[in-house]
Amino acid sequence: MNKKLHDRMEVMQGDITKPDVDAIVNAANNSLLGGGGVDGAIHSAAGPELLAECRTIGGCPTGEARITKGYRLPAQYIIHTVGPVCSGKPRDSKLLTSCCQNSLQLAVENNVSTIAFPAVSCGVYGYPIKDACKIAVDTAAAFLKENLSVKKVIFIQFSSENYDVYMDYLNSL
Ligand code: AR6
Numbered sequence: 001m002n003k004k005l006h007d008r009m010e011v012m013q014g015d016i017t018k019p020d021v022d023a024i025v026n027a028a029n030n031s032l033l034g035g036g037g038v039d040g041a042i043h044s045a046a047g048p049e050l051l052a053e054c055r056t057i058g059g060c061p062t063g064e065a066r067i068t069k070g071y072r073l074p075a076q077y078i079i080h081t082v083g084p085v086c087s088g089k090p091r092d093s094k095l096l097t098s099c100c101q102n103s104l105q106l107a108v109e110n111n112v113s114t115i116a117f118p119a120v121s122c123g124v125y126g127y128p129i130k131d132a133c134k135i136a137v138d139t140a141a142a143f144l145k146e147n148l149s150v151k152k153v154i155f156i157q158f159s160s161e162n163y164d165v166y167m168d169y170l171n172s173l
């Protein structure tokens with residue numbers, strides 16, 4: 001991959017509620033009314049105003065994305081996307097690709113230049129991390145090539161195993 005493009009993607013280990021980026025992505029469910037995993041962590045850290053705004057949205061179909069304010073987070077915005085529940089079908093990969101594309105599209109429309117992604121679908125939704133990593137990185141790389149306004153995409157991994165998967169894949173490009 002060309003170095004300039006590579007410089008705009010980064011992997012970090014830790015909690016996605018912490019970084020001071022313009023937007024973080026939430027791995028939400030169709031209701032957008034909160035849940036466990038990263039969704040629970042984001043709602044806890046952002047505060048109850050987030051749930052109040054989410055109630056006005058009316059849910060989100062799988063593969064799409066919706067934007068809210070970040071409230072008590074350092075991030076100005078939260079981009080909520082709903083990943084597929086992994087059933088091993090090719091359709092899953094299309095929906096996971098759409099999550100990444102639609103999240104980045106909302107980022108561009110809202111002048112977001114730094115954005116952090118968790119491993120969407122890789123927790124309770126059961127998507128294999130290696131496959132999900134390839135989809136997320138390849139989709140982001142293609143998007144960044146066409147959209148110069150997004151300066152940095154950070155893939156934030158909670159576990160060291162997932163962090164290693166991302167580092168290995170990015171280093172292989
Ligand atoms: N920061 C970064 N990553 C995290 C954090 C955190 N604070 N907490 C967990 N992860 P999951 P999904 C990682 O299950 O599979 C919710 O209940 C986690 O280790 O949060 O898309 C929603 O409401 C995993 O690698 O999301 C939905 O019902 C990744 O985030 C459902 O879970 C995603 O795991 C969505 O399931």
